Amino acid sequence: MNFSGSTVVFAEIIVYIFLMLLVGVYFCRKDLDHADYFLGGNKLPGWALAFSERATGESAYMFLGAVGFIYTTGLSGIWILSGMFLGILFSWLVLAKRFMKETKKYNVYTLTDYIAVRFPNHSNVIRWFSSIIMVIFFTCYLAAQFSGVGKTLYSFSGLDITVGTVIIGFIIIAYSCMGGFMSVVWTDTIQSFLMLLAFIIVPIAGYFEIQQNGLSISTELTAMGNGADNWFGGLTGLALGAMLFTNLSWFFGWLGGQPQLSSRFMALKDEKELKTAQTVAIGWTLIVYVGAFLTAIFAAVIYKQGTIEDSEMILPHMVFDLLPPWVSGIIISGILAAIMSTASSQLLVITTSISEDIIHKAMGISMKSTTLVKISRLMVIFSGLVGIVISLASGSIIYNMVSFAWAGVGNTFSAIILLIFYWKKTSGTGVVVTIITGFLSAILWSISPLEAIVSAKASTFIICLIVGIFVSLYWPDKQRKTV
Incomplete structure (x- = not known):
């Protein structure tokens, strides 16, 4: 890219970025209590919550990660997106309503609470x-987002990865700190439109x-080898089963x-807002997932394997190679939007875990609502700085870091939530043991040879589900009390 293009x-x-900061400043000027700061005070419209989610x-x-993965694997990469899409459908069509009702029933602000x-x-x-x-896991997840920021900025400007990571990292910390959940949701809403535009x-x-260069998609995928032209990666038998299970996991x-x-x-106000949110979320996902898959496959046809040093940077490379600078700027803003929206939400998870779940609830320290908000803001700053340091020190691979965090948190607590929602015999002891099991399983499985056969994302969920059922049956709650 030439100098003028880079400037644009x-x-x-x-x-x-300035627009994102303005949103943070707007909500910082408002008198937010901890209900607003942690969960928006149930004041946010369903469509905005859907875009934010x-x-x-x-x-x-x-x-970066998924598009890069499909770019190197070919058609069989669709099973990753399929597994995720099925999970999104289930979460919005089945779980969202239950979460909304349970939140109001128990008056809670966090999943842990x-x-x-x-x-x-x-x-x-x-x-x-x-x-x-x-x-622990979300700090790793956060570090992966910061790494994505540095890589993206470096891809088109040559800006030192450390410098880019630090600059955007501080901006994310700033607007997350100022407005909490409210500013995060509204910045997410803007960011989701950019993401949608990018994958269109x-x-x-x-x-x-491809058309202008007379390329054949099927011919080029066949030339890639390793089953890139096959929806099942050319695998059969147990190898096929393992691949499908791992990707769908x-x-x-x-x-x-x-x-x-x-x-x-949990922040949804009522069933009317829920229905609106479901429509928006599912429609958005269909467009983005189809766009992401086609982008990766078309990239594999246009750019032969090995021509891009870092496969996770194939999308930025494609953007600058095929689009005029003013359009590239919008798309790159969309990539940054994806990173920034997730990073800001992860900062809030870390913050609420420390300030609300540990300091306020577990330690029983009473304080004014405004004081709790101030402590939460300090936690955002501290957690963000730690995430930046880990990102710079690890040079993390985004796909692996996210997959690791997904197993340690997502799959562990998914098993627990399903047990609580749909099995009345779930016991407190069963939940505690399941949490510990998920933590250890995600780490030990990820570093073992078994990871090459079945991903920790799948094994952790199954192990946690089995452990939760077994321990709950063996150590039931003698007197199950609920608030």
């Missing part, structure tokens, strides 16, 4: 273990490039266990 892109990104759910993983109040005799243990685990424009540009992480997503369900 930078200018558009600066305008976008979708923008949060599709992070740097979708734009909800689990804790369902088991009063084990509430503090649940709060401590859940919060510690969420902080880029595949269209890729298709026209992303489904399990969408079953209510991701606190940054469940909070959007």
